[in-house]
Amino acid sequence: MMRNRQRGSNLGLLLLACQVFQLGIDNIPPVTLAALGLNVYLFLFPAKPLLQTCLSVQEAYWHRDWSRLLLSPFHHVDDMHLYFNMASLLWKGIQLERKLGGAWFAYLLSVFSLLTGLVYLLLETGLTHMTEDSSYSLQCAVGFSGVLFGLKVVNNHYHPGGATYIMGLLIANRYACWVELVLIHIMNPGTSFVGHLAGILVGLLYTNGPLKTLMKTFAGFMASDGHYGRQQTYFNSSGYSGYGMPYPPNPHYEQQSFIHRQYGAHYREPYDTAMPSAPSQHPYTAGLSEEEQYAAAVRASLNDRGIPIHGTYTQSNPTPEEIRWRRLHRFRQLNN
Template identity: 60%
Template sequence: MQRRSRGVNTGLILLLSQIFHVGINNIPPVTLATLALNVWLFLNPLKPLLNSCLSVEKCYQQKDWQRLLLSPLHHADDWHLYFNMVSMLWKGINLERRLGSRWFAYVIIVFSILTGVVYLLLQFAISELMGEPDFRRNCAVGFSGVLFALKVLNNHYCPGGFVNVLGFPVPNRFASWAELVAIHFISPGTSFAGHLAGILVGLLYTQGPMKKIMETCAGIFSSNNSYPGQQYYFNSAVFHLILAEANPVPVAASR
């Protein structure tokens, strides 16, 4: 994994331009805080990428568990950050409006950690099944695994309709799987296991027991888990502009 260059961060400039084009007042607080945190850590990383990326060797074998927290919040370069955060922008606006800010923040935290855990399990399983120890050393970084989990969640709440994947209309319920394949057809260097981990976490929430477990663990505000409707009032034209312009596929995804 190479260190990001110190030249002009074009991707960061475009991301900030997109945020201000949408309007900070039109972005709900948890989504805005997630964007701000990722940008801040891109500019002021807590650790170098090689010390924050996630792998079986570093995290499990060497017991460096803090990588579960660091990995999703660090990005390899400004374009990696740009594509992931533009995707987060429209997903966050849509899902935070539906779920409410407290529950959406809870979802982001749980998805961030659990996606890393599932990634480690996948890499370990592949290494064992194929007899390839290199899979234990594959190191991933970036928010795109979480984005795939959010994509599954978003498609669950919007089951109708189609999305365009490489020029082909795909039903929403299959969109995550189609985009998983498409991204690795277009950009084979991305982390297939990282994206697959995100899809599996999303399915655990929408089809499995995770949501009930989260409600139980939530304690004091689980009883308020009625998912309030629209808590924020956005400019409708701006919201549709996001859907039209934002790239829902994190092309420069986990590496």
Template identity: 80%
Template sequence: MRNRQRGTNLGLLLLASQVFQLGIDNIPPVTLATLGLNVYLFLFPFKPLLETCLSVREAYWYRDWSRLLLSPFHHVDDMHLYFNMALLLWKGIRLEKKLGGPWFAYLLSVFSLLTGFVYLLLETGLTHMTEDSSYSLQCAVGFSGVLFGLKVVNNHYHPGGATNIMGLPIANRYACWVELVLIHIMNPGTSFVGHLSGILVGLLYTTGPLKRLMEICAGFVTSNGHYGGQQTYYNSSGYSGYGMPYAPNTNYEQHYYGAPYRQQYNTNSAHTPTAPPQHPYTAGMSEEQQYEAALRASLNDRGGHTQARSSHGPFVPSNPSPEEIRWRRIQRFDS
């Protein structure tokens, strides 16, 4: 592994140019944050490069497990950073739009850790198979292993098509394997095992148990540690779930009277006949609509039958006419 080279930082300039060409507003937030983290740690590394790279000797023999966290987000030089981040932009934009921000962030976190873990297993296996301890000393660093995993996932969600590699059209489903070999041949300094680890992690997700395991873990987290009826999970289209009372693309707060509120009206608060309470968030309603919503909530509090509420659904208003509203107001004040 080469020591970090300091020079003109041409890679940073190329990366900045590409970001501005795409437009920051066109880059999804998780992808942009991941890119920013990699650039920040390149400019202000958490530790020297030799203390962040991942090897069997450093991580397993010497128990420096922090390298599993640090190695994907540190790079050898600015061009190494540029090529990895350029690929992240292309894959991240497509996958984050497909999977949704929360699941994509979850995927990146798992892939970052698991790629390093698989790398250690493969290097340990090679050490025992060949009886060559040099495999345990090889130190890898960079985000490219994770990117190979993302390439497998991207090809899974966007099947078909071909990639032009050295003038030859290669089907996307095989492109990652061809690139794995060609990159190692053209640049022997790259980590063949590190890239292979990313591909294997991607396959574990698309064809193995990893995706289901991640869904189960997500269910535990979203149910506050109680895995049961309110389980939520993610599927290939993004956020989904069992027992979700709200649609995936709406606020988690209930929709009252046809307008979304961020805070449920407190029907236990005291009311005075001369000043009917109004909701603190008007949601663009007119004064008459605000009064109508407040009056309905007040009637519900007093046992009125103007609305029907199911055990799992929103309130269903009866849509009274303005004359009926005035009549109910007189009835309420006379009571």
């Protein structure tokens, strides 16, 4: 069901601004921030009137207005509709973009935005034929919530376990999306039940179906065709210092999510290493870890003495004190 946009209320925008500034813009990953900005911009300056952006079988399939597949997820009925969706995007985006990296998360958002609309059209068409009720084909949906349901499934997949309170009931996270699907529709019948269900199904296609494999295959084909390699950019955060470190994070580094920082809890955050990443290049260590630097120093010291180097070293390696003495001895020889 569509409602006319309420132009006079700005409460949702104010609440969203407070949410963003409370988090700190530097603590919001770039792709999540860009998606948030796009939704807000299109709310303030819509590409088309709302009734020309909502998605339905009648408009998209019968009238061949396929542009609605692209427009409908990023337009909202009113400012509170925008606020609740964007607050949910912030929470899910911060977790998933840290987990997947900015490039893959942007890819995921693009695919989910398009595919959720396609699944919605298929479901509404199926309901029309099963019930012989054409009203299903006339229902017009708009908003980002279908995509968010898909992201919720993916987030629960990458962060298994745990539970959350819904209406006072403790629900395991893996079942939370199904409970929310029903409760939201009961409490607010104007929401699109089929649109939310479409998002859940897309999320399941990614976590338990062929979608993730197809996305990786397509990404690999585009990379090889474009001759730019398959390098993936990772984004991580150290406390409140923000994002933008262009090298893969150390898997043993202690990461903190927004919600964990609020409660003072630390956790180790795994990273998806399915796509190859560029080697770490530290400006002061030439990309070498402490162990590699130590091994390099041993090799240099042995080379100075004319000892051939073969294979790796065991406990018979010189001690750090011996290495430092050899470096000092070499320096004195050069000065003499």
